[in-house]
Amino acid sequence: MIENWKLWSRARDEFVALLEDPKSRESQWQELFTRSPFILTDCLMLGIKPWQLIPCKPGRAEADFYFFPEAKNPSSPYGVIEIKRPGTHILKEPRKDVICLASDTYTAIAQAQKYALDLKAEIVRKLSHQIFIGNALHMFVISGLALEIVQKVITVLHRTQFDRHIPPGLRLVTYDELSDLLTSRIPPRLYLAVPRDPRMKSFRRDFRSPFGIRQLFMSMCSICGRDTEVPFKPIESRPVFCQDCYTNLKKF
Numbered sequence: 001m002i003e004n005w006k007l008w009s010r011a012r013d014e015f016v017a018l019l020e021d022p023k024s025r026e027s028q029w030q031e032l033f034t035r036s037p038f039i040l041t042d043c044l045m046l047g048i049k050p051w052q053l054i055p056c057k058p059g060r061a062e063a064d065f066y067f068f069p070e071a072k073n074p075s076s077p078y079g080v081i082e083i084k085r086p087g088t089h090i091l092k093e094p095r096k097d098v099i100c101l102a103s104d105t106y107t108a109i110a111q112a113q114k115y116a117l118d119l120k121a122e123i124v125r126k127l128s129h130q131i132f133i134g135n136a137l138h139m140f141v142i143s144g145l146a147l148e149i150v151q152k153v154i155t156v157l158h159r160t161q162f163d164r165h166i167p168p169g170l171r172l173v174t175y176d177e178l179s180d181l182l183t184s185r186i187p188p189r190l191y192l193a194v195p196r197d198p199r200m201k202s203f204r205r206d207f208r209s210p211f212g213i214r215q216l217f218m219s220m221c222s223i224c225g226r227d228t229e230v231p232f233k234p235i236e237s238r239p240v241f242c243q244d245c246y247t248n249l250k251k252f
Contacts, residue, residue, distance in 0.1 A: 008186045011036040015182055016232050019086060019175055029083050029142075030055065030064055040065065040081060043181035044140060044173065047077050063115035068123060079138030080119060082112040086175040090144040091152045091162070099152060099161040105143055105172075112139045112170060139170040146174040147222055147239035176239060180246065183231050221245055 014032055018024045033040055037050040046053075048067050056062040063080035070076040089102040101109070116139050153162050166172055216229045222239035234240055 005186065007036075007038075008182075011039055012182050012186060015039065015179060019179060019238060020235050022087060024085065026064075026083055026085055029085070033065065033083070037065075039178070039182055040140075042185055043178055044081075044171075046079075046138065053081075063112060063119075066115065066119055068119075075136075077136045077138050078119065078123060079136075079140070080112055080115045081140040081142065082108045082115070084108050084141065084143035086143075086145055088143045090148050090172070090174075093152060097155070097157060099158045099165075101165045105141070106165075108141045108143055109165075109167065109170060109172075112141055113167060116169075137169055139167075140173060141170065142173045142175065142178060144174050145239060146176050146241075149174070150223055150239075150245075176241075179232075 011032075014036070018028055018032060033053075034055045037053040040046070041048055041050045041053055046067065048070075052067050052070075053065050054067060056064055056066070064083040065081040067078055069078045084104060088104045088108075090105045092100050092102045094100055116137055120137065149162070153159050216231055217233055219228060219230050219234040219240045220226070221228050221242040223241060223245040226242050228240065228242035230240055232238075
């Protein structure tokens with residue numbers, strides 16, 4: 001249990017450090033997910049073991065990560081994961097009331113679709129038809145930040161346009177969404193409330209356990225402006241959402 005907590009905590013700290021770096025590169029994120037594949041397998045609920053997530057070899061025209069169905073499990077999933085930077089723009093607005101995918105996101109989605117078709121053809125060649133029947137195909141693109149979607153997808157018309165650009169079977173996951181999923185996977189510990197000092201502009205709550213001390217920081221929701229607590233130190237480049245806004249955001 002302790003080792004599992006340490007593993008997840010270390011992965012979370014590395015993730016947050018990269019997310020706070022505006023110059024983080026795709027290769028750094030690929031290295032992080034290669035070292036800690038459970039971030040993707042567990043947070044995205046792929047239904048596979050971490051060792052089944054296979055990173056692409058550098059220089060090859062393939063998805064950043066892919067996974068095959070298990071020969072012993074006819075219903076196990078297969079699919080691809082394409083990685084872009086957190087700073088990648090997801091949408092563009094060529095004119096009023098029109099929402100389109102930004103070129104980098106459109107390319108990433110098109111690549112994920114192509115890689116998935118190539119993977120499917122390879123599976124058909126290698127595995128028997130009986131094993132392949134019933135296997136679910138999954139496509140993921142990890143890119144950008146959710147705040148951009150919230151700011152641009154405002155009306156029902158915008159949402160309809162946005163949904164139309166996301167092909168069936170593909171899930172677009174933003175880095176802050178993945179960060180929240182990662183944090184939620186860390187085993188909970190005992191909370192210890194620290195009284196608020198009215199002279200302080202912000203306060204924190206620490207929870208103490210045999211495994212160390214973790215902080216909860218006071219911040220302001222980027223959407224509704226209400227005070228909320230988050231398990232990371234807020235920075236200007238990373239949006240913060242309260243529980244209600246985050247729940248509404250997940251509907252997109």
